[in-house]
Every structure is written in C-alpha cells, then in structure tokens.
Amino acid sequence: MLETTTDPNALLEVRNLWVEYNTPTGSVPAVAGVDLTLAKGEFLGVVGESGCGKSTMLFGIAQLLNPPASVTAGEVWFKGQNLVALSAKSLNHLRWRDFSVVMQSAMNALNPVHTIGHQFKDAIKAHAKWSETEIRVRSAEVLELVGIDPVHLKSYPHQLSGGMRQRAMIAMALLFTPDLIVMDEPTSALDVVAQRSLMAQIKELQKQLGFAVIFVTHDMSLVSHFSDRLMVMYAGQVVELGTTRAVFDAPAHPYSKGLLDAFPSIRGEKKRLTGIPGAPPNLGRPPTGCRFHPRCPVAMDRCIVDEPELYQVGAVQARCLLHEPAAQKVEIES
Template sequence: MSGASILEVRDLSVIYPGAGGTVSGPVGAVDRVSFDVHEGEFVGVVGESGCGKSTMLFAIARLLSPPASITGGSVTFRGDNLVTMADRQLNLLRWRNLSVVMQSAMNALNPVTSIGAQFKDALEAHGKFTAAQVRERSVEVMDLVGIDPVHLKSYPHQLSGGMRQRAMIAMALLFTPELVIMDEPTSALDVVAQRSLMLQIKELQRQLGFAVIFVTHDMSLVSHFSDQLLVMYGGQVVEVGPTRMVFDTPSHPYSRGLLDAFPSVRGPKVELTGIPGSPPDLAQPPEGCRFNPRCPVVEGDCHSVEPELYQVGTVRSRCLRHNPERAGTVEVSS
C-alpha cells in the first residue's frame, strides 16, 4: 500500500491461564503475530474457528475479557502503544480514532434501548454535543449505511439482521475513525445480505478513507474486497501478503487447503476437498510446525523444527519448504 502505516502489530501474544484442552495449563491463543495496516487498507484475517482470529482482534482493541491477557508484543496506533496505554487514554482513542463492529449485532446492541438512544450515548460518552447535533449526526450515519433515519426510533429486535449489522457499522462511524475493526460482521447473514453488506463497507471506505481489519472464517468473502490477507492457524499467522497473490499462488499448505474447501463459480467443476483432522489443542500444540499432523506435504523435520515466516516473493509463509537455508523452495500446489 502506498499510504502511511497507521497500525503496527509486533509479536503480539495472548494467553488464557488455567485449565484448557486435554491438560491443565496456559492456552496460547495468539502467538507472536505481526503485521501492519496502512491508511485506507482493507486487511482480511481468515482461518478456522478457534485459530485465534477474534482473540487477536480484541487484543488489538484492548477489549480482552479476563482471564485472557496480553503477554508480549506491541500494538502501535499512530505512534502510541495501545498495550501499555492507560484506560483513560484508551477511552479517548476509542470511537474517535478506532472503533469495533462486533460479530453479533443482536448481542452487541442494547435490546431495550432504541437505536437513536444508543447513538446518543456513544456520542455523549466521547464528546460534548447538543441535542440537535446528536440528531443531525445520527441521521447522517444512518443515511451513510442506507437505513431510513426513521429507524432511529426502532429497537434492535424490530430490524432485520442485515439492518442491525449496518446500524452497528453506523455507530462505529459516528466519529469517522481512521480504523474500523470488524469481527465476522456477516456471519449471521445469508449470502445475498453478506454481499450487500460487503459492498456497503467498501463504498463507505471509498467515501471516508478509513482502514479495515476484517475477521472472517470465509475465504471467499474477502477474495474480492481485501487488499492484504492474513491466514491464521493454531494462534499463528501462517501466511500473509497481497490478497490476490495468496489466492492465486498460495504458499502454505493450509492456505491451499482452505481454498480447496470452497467452490468456485467459474472454471471447470472440481471436487471439493476438506482438511483432514482437527485444529491443534493450543494448551498443548504439536512440536515443530503446528500444521504438521494435517499437512499433505509434511516432511521429517516438520515434526521438530518450528518454522518462521519466510519471504516467498511478495508474501511470507510459515512453512519449512520455503526456508532459504534449504537447497530450494517448493511451490505448494493442488
């Protein structure tokens, strides 16, 4: 991306202490994750359920609930480290510069308060506004997301799922932040509503210029909308790079497996293949590469040597087959 970097995540790690999985011990939900987000960039984060996507997102926004805690790394937003920032400073930053759209709008919105009243609460919690200014801004953001402002008087249960999600996005845009973090905002919607919402988000991005981190388990959903793609597995980033490069020439066997699990609407018919096995127990992850028990191209040292993120053209891949210390690299193909 040509724009300046607004968010720099470096070696971010999150642990849930106590019992987890098959043993009693800490669960490393996020393990040394690093990436950048640039001005106006759309960053997709994909992977199976339980791979650490949402935990990473909440760690970035400092919204983790106990007993989860950040145990290492930094999250730098416009030069300020959010990990070490005091709550008072964070409250000034949230909504105005950085906002979050939760996964389930029905659960995130207050069911006994009208949409307009919730917008009013958010505005007044982060600034001083007259009643007329609150009304004017609320109408503006409802218009932005394509909802008739008459629904400011509606309660969440009176709106459809798609309208509730758009109302959540409208609330996130009340202060026109530079970065909007979205945690699977389309997961409860049908495919038509999903596409409509994605087009709406991209149009709002074009109009307002904010950057997006978009977490989803659906690779196909971000294929045409994201600029950069992070593929997560077992709490780690296993591949990161320009979205088109990851889709056209995936460098990690897990990325290839995710792509092969989704049907294409173009080209010849091909048999869909799933990824055998289950994601690792993060309380006791496998030695070496975390994907080795399920990998179709696993080799001897994959069971003992933990791979780094190796540069492969314009992407980085956490696969020993791309280790530059080896004689050559091997393309992961279907």
C-alpha cells in the first residue's frame, strides 16, 4: 500500500524537505528539514529576510528547481501524490490544473512578444482540449475576476502597469481554478497602495473560489491581515510557525520579534526602530547550535553548541532553547 499524507484534511504536506545547491566549494543546504501542513482553503504566509530560503523552499515544493539546486531529501504530498517522486510528464499534468505558481517578477514571467490573450491560450492548450470560443470566454472571465477589462487580452505586457501585469499573472494562475496557488513575492515591485490593493484582491478571490495560498514575502506587515498562519524562516529553517495573530501578538522566537521591531506601527506611542544587527549566515558554513545565536540579543552559552528543535509554545511552535521543556523558562525581553 502506497504511503500518503498522514493528515486526511491536508491539501499539502511537506515532510523533512531538504534543498541543496551543488557548488564548486561543496553542497549548500538552502532549505534544511522543513515540515509544514496546509489545509484546503488556507492562507499561509512565509516571511524572513532575503537569503533565508523562502523562495527556494517554494520552488522545491512546486518542483521547479533547476541545477545546481535539487531536492536531496524529504517528501511533498499534494492531494495524495508525492510530487518529489513524480516524473516531469506527471508534474506537467498537475501544474496549472491542480496547482499554479505566480512568480516574483511578472514582466520576466510574461512573454514580451505575445499578447496576454495569446499566453492564456498557450497555457490552456497545454493542459486541455478546449475550443477557441471556450478559451476566449474563460480568458475574459479570469481577467474580470482580477479587475482587468477583457479588452486587454489584446495588450502586450509592456502596455500594462506593474500592478496589472501582476494581476494578469494571477488571472493566468486561475484559468483552471486550481486547489493551490503558490506566490513568490508577487507584490515586491509594487508601491504600497498597489500592494494593499492586490493583497485584498487575492484574499477576496480565495474566499470566492476556495483555493489555498502559500504567500512568500520578506515583509511581515504585508501578510498581517491576510494570512491565517505565519511561517518565519531563518537560515533555511522554520524558526516559528503558528496563527498569524499569535505570532504578531506575542512572538516566541527572538528573530520573529526582531522582524516585527523593524517595522513601524501606526498605533500606540512612537518607538525607535531597532532592527536586527548583522546579516543572515553563509549557508555553506552555518553557525553551530542555534543558527540565529550570532545575532540574538538573548543568546545563552549553550545556544552556541545545542541545536534547538521546534517546541510548542502556546498556539505557536518556536525553534528556541528558551522554550525547551526541560530548560528553565526565560522571558524574551520586550
């Protein structure tokens, strides 16, 4: 009997995922043992600084890695199938129909020499045998879903604004109404107003169509009101995972707290932004023990040698020795 997901309610289950880059100086683990479960219709935000493995993890889940990157261990179960074990042909059958990917830069993802309608048509023809009329009708429908006039099916990417190009990519991802859409920083090139508008539209589409979302960003404040759960990544590892409200109200990991302290609040008294000193480590030579200890304001001597696991802390899980069950509980300074 084939092994499947252990959670019958899970749409996606990632188990001990490792992604490594093969470099001239050796193997570099960019994603180190990530586990996550995503329910149907759930919105999961993934946050962290640049270089922490967020996008690599996303591409590992979607099986879109190119050499020198590859999945070296772990499983990605999606609707009862292990994507890591599937052939390229089987994966191509699932992509767009069952799960879609919205890339970081729509201008690079969209072909500049073809109209939006032509690119929608190519995506549909690669996965279904629809008539010209069916293609035209569905293409117009998905553009209207994201608030773009279907007249722009005749437009080229350079004739659209940045926000419209991103929404056109989301429309393309919705052509077959997939169960999962993974998004790699789709708002990074947009201004603050356009970011908020696009996030609200994604959330509204999710409620309307019922698909699940994995949304990767480096901006914690961007997903604060839109994600159901939040995953915080640092140096290729998950350092905190829980409901978005729980993470924002009482961050259990010093790194999560540092990220939150780096963003200004529009409420309460004025506070100096502290940020996090230093930079993420070289993943080819990660620090011993806790990977965050060189930058951590509450690091202990044992953090240098003891590698923490994910410990349950109320409504969240945190990879910090302060929360080790056998250890003495120490409050993270506020």
